[in-house]
Amino acid sequence: MSAHKELAERHRRVLPSWLALYYDEPIELVSGKGCFVTDAEGHEYIDFFGGILTTSIGYGVEEFVEAVRAQAGRMVHTSTLYLIRPMVELAERIAGLSGIADAKVFFVNSGTEAIDAALMMCCAARKSNQVLALRNSYHGRSFAAVGVTGNRAWSPSSFAPLSVSWLHHGDRLRGIFAGLDDKEMCRAAAADLREVLATTTAGDVACLIAEPIQGVGGFVVPPDGFFGALQEVLAEYGILYVSDEVQTGWGRTGEHFWGYQAHGVRPDLLVLAKGLGNGLAIGGVVGRATVVDALGPNSISTFGGNPLAASGALATLDYILEHELQANALAVGKQLHRRLAQATASSKIVAEVRGKGLMLGLELVEAGTLTPAPQIANRVLQAAKERGVLVGKGGLYGNVLRISPPMSVSGEVADQGASHLIEAVEAVERAGH
Numbered sequence: 001m002s003a004h005k006e007l008a009e010r011h012r013r014v015l016p017s018w019l020a021l022y023y024d025e026p027i028e029l030v031s032g033k034g035c036f037v038t039d040a041e042g043h044e045y046i047d048f049f050g051g052i053l054t055t056s057i058g059y060g061v062e063e064f065v066e067a068v069r070a071q072a073g074r075m076v077h078t079s080t081l082y083l084i085r086p087m088v089e090l091a092e093r094i095a096g097l098s099g100i101a102d103a104k105v106f107f108v109n110s111g112t113e114a115i116d117a118a119l120m121m122c123c124a125a126r127k128s129n130q131v132l133a134l135r136n137s138y139h140g141r142s143f144a145a146v147g148v149t150g151n152r153a154w155s156p157s158s159f160a161p162l163s164v165s166w167l168h169h170g171d172r173l174r175g176i177f178a179g180l181d182d183k184e185m186c187r188a189a190a191a192d193l194r195e196v197l198a199t200t201t202a203g204d205v206a207c208l209i210a211e212p213i214q215g216v217g218g219f220v221v222p223p224d225g226f227f228g229a230l231q232e233v234l235a236e237y238g239i240l241y242v243s244d245e246v247q248t249g250w251g252r253t254g255e256h257f258w259g260y261q262a263h264g265v266r267p268d269l270l271v272l273a274k275g276l277g278n279g280l281a282i283g284g285v286v287g288r289a290t291v292v293d294a295l296g297p298n299s300i301s302t303f304g305g306n307p308l309a310a311s312g313a314l315a316t317l318d319y320i321l322e323h324e325l326q327a328n329a330l331a332v333g334k335q336l337h338r339r340l341a342q343a344t345a346s347s348k349i350v351a352e353v354r355g356k357g358l359m360l361g362l363e364l365v366e367a368g369t370l371t372p373a374p375q376i377a378n379r380v381l382q383a384a385k386e387r388g389v390l391v392g393k394g395g396l397y398g399n400v401l402r403i404s405p406p407m408s409v410s411g412e413v414a415d416q417g418a419s420h421l422i423e424a425v426e427a428v429e430r431a432g433h
């Protein structure tokens with residue numbers, strides 16, 4: 001039996017059935033360098049998914065590895081009951097980068113935990129349990145995070161600690177706003193928000209929480225200014241605005257350091273995780289001090305901002321800034337987008353190539369229609385792996401391939417990965433899927 005087969009069997013025996021694995025024969029990635037990873041059977045791949053947009057600067061980056069190794073040798077854990085120098089330094093750096101005046105930062109261990117913390121801060125600040133979220137969103141897997149996740153495929157329970165009202169999202173391909181131009185879509189979204197507030201809430205809503213680009217939702221990109229149009233309405237009610245930057249932060253969209261900056265909004269809180277630690281478990285909330293400080297009773301996070309994760313995150317942030325990875329995401333993202341769009345322009349199974357920077361989605365459909373084709377997406381995912389490139393999947397219907405390599409990816413490697421992916425699309429299309 002192969003090493004992968006044997007491990008997959010053991011995995012299935014002792015891990016939950018809902019802990020999904022990619023591929024007919026799941027693989028174990030055991031080492032990596034730059035944007036390349038190697039599996040337990042010695043196959044090398046270009047990593048176009050970066051551990052779900054988390055390996056932000058790449059594998060085996062010396063500065064990062066050294067910072068983590070040095071900190072591990074000195075001190076791994078003390079708890080937040082004691083001063084943690086790397087945590088304080090990281091908070092100062094993130095507060096400065098946030099675009100929010102006099103910001104404070106609270107560190108946790110994951111995006112989910114950060115979402116929970118942000119919602120609790122807003123509810124405490126506004127003394128309300130009402131929140132607004134977008135359809136087709138994904139915010140994590142705790143009760144509160146699932147409660148604001150607008151995607152049945154990721155919502156195992158309808159129980160939620162919050163009263164949630166749902167807004168339309170910014171999909172241009174299908175859905176209620178499809179076909180509208182940018183201005184009309186922003187206007188329609190604001191009108192929808194007014195109606196939702198008037199019909200499904202008591203008015204004193206705590207916050208709106210939204211991803212600037214819906215990640216798990218299939219890299220759905222609303223027009224620039226979409227959230228600005230919503231915030232004009234929110235401001236009339238004093239409703240707070242929370243930008244979930246778990247996927248869009250740290251320059252990944254190329255144009256901006258944060259996703260919210262494309263929208264002319266003033267967020268009250270940003271939610272952080274994934275790319276911040278380049279794979280180390282760290283998440284956080286940065287925002288207006290009055291909102292962050294709104295929690296009355298004591299609170300701690302045993303592991304949040306621990307010396308190891310904070311040191312790794314500082315090294316990651318330094319690397320992103322010193323190597324201008326935002327500019328790289330813009331340039332290589334544009335090149336990749338162009339290449340994929342040109343190569344699939346006449347494909348009958350690719351309805352759209354979309355995205356910003358190094359967040360690119362390929363929407364797979366039944367040939368010549370707009371009907372979502374999750375089976376075809378699966379086949380292309382598999383065929384791409386067989387050709388040496390790992391991509392991700394998402395979308396409300398599970399039919400969107402997601403391309404999000406480490407932000408350090410070179411134009412050459414991106415082109416090589418794109419060739420493999422294009423060949424995979426062509427092979428699946430030729431086979432009549």
Ligand SMILES: Cc1ncc(COP(=O)(O)O)c(C=O)c1O
Nearest residue numbers: 110111112138139140215246247
């Ligand atoms: C936008 C967004 N928010 C929150 C989360 C939850 O993060 P985590 O998986 O670290 O709990 C995710 C995870 O994919 C995400 O994409």
